Amino acid sequence: LPTLSLLYKLKRIAAADDVEPVYAANATFNDKISVIKQDITTLCIDSIVNAANNTLLGGGGVDGAIHRAAGPDLYDECETLNGCATGSAKITDGYELPAKKVIHAVGPIYWSTKREGKHTALLSGCYRRSLELATENGLKSIAFSALSTGVYGYPSGEASEVALDTVRKFLEEGKGNELERIVFCNFLQKDEDAYFKNIPKYFPQT
Ligand code: AR6
Numbered sequence: 001l002p003t004l005s006l007l008y009k010l011k012r013i014a015a016a017d018d019v020e021p022v023y024a025a026n027a028t029f030n031d032k033i034s035v036i037k038q039d040i041t042t043l044c045i046d047s048i049v050n051a052a053n054n055t056l057l058g059g060g061g062v063d064g065a066i067h068r069a070a071g072p073d074l075y076d077e078c079e080t081l082n083g084c085a086t087g088s089a090k091i092t093d094g095y096e097l098p099a100k101k102v103i104h105a106v107g108p109i110y111w112s113t114k115r116e117g118k119h120t121a122l123l124s125g126c127y128r129r130s131l132e133l134a135t136e137n138g139l140k141s142i143a144f145s146a147l148s149t150g151v152y153g154y155p156s157g158e159a160s161e162v163a164l165d166t167v168r169k170f171l172e173e174g175k176g177n178e179l180e181r182i183v184f185c186n187f188l189q190k191d192e193d194a195y196f197k198n199i200p201k202y203f204p205q206t
Contacts, residue, residue: 040185041070043099048099049089049126056083057079087124105130164199
């Protein structure tokens with residue numbers, strides 16, 4: 001997968017006058033980041049992050065695709081987990097997936113949580129808890145689906161900023177040193193576009 005440093009060379013990512021960086025450029029961090037548009041179930045990686053719901057028992061969208069590709073053993077393990085709170089995540093094996101582990105994150109439903117002013121903290125919590133689970137389990141790579149941006153209605157631009165900011169802070173805090181690769185795996189063009197627009201703010205070019 002191309003790293004961010006390579007993507008900067010290959011593509012023109014956002015106009016310099018379009019965004020103000022909120023962090024200083026750091027080549028080490030940029031070399032850990034990839035942005036791709038792909039079916040996440042095909043990734044041969046240590047962990048993929050599923051956009052699950054509170055039951056952790058499957059559903060539509062990326063959740064359905066992951067359960068179909070992983071096979072019935074994934075459902076059986078999920079049944080033992082007693083669900084998961086919104087804004088948090090739990091980890092399972094990957095079973096028939098090429099990914100070793102699946103991290104099931106429960107993103108917020110945008111409009112209802114926005115009314116309470118909790119949408120940003122809940123989405124950020126999903127990214128942070130997923131990163132913690134990856135490092136606690138000795139995993140070196142993680143690929144995030146665009147959590148909450150499907151049926152849960154979180155706008156792609158806003159969601160990408162929460163994701164990028166949370167990952168950047170985690171790395172700045174020195175908590176992600178063991179993580180070699182963090183992938184933002186998009187399925188739709190609008191989500192990939194949102195990442196390419198916002199990346200220079202959080203991971204500026206050196
Ligand atoms: N690979 C990567 N990304 C995908 C794939 C795939 N195979 N399929 C869809 N996406 P959604 P949510 C993208 O709706 O909004 C489920 O029923 C999709 O384009 O899957 O968090 C759960 O059980 C979008 O960008 O999740 C919950 O009930 C992103 O994945 C509910 O949906 C997330 O869209 C969760 O809603």
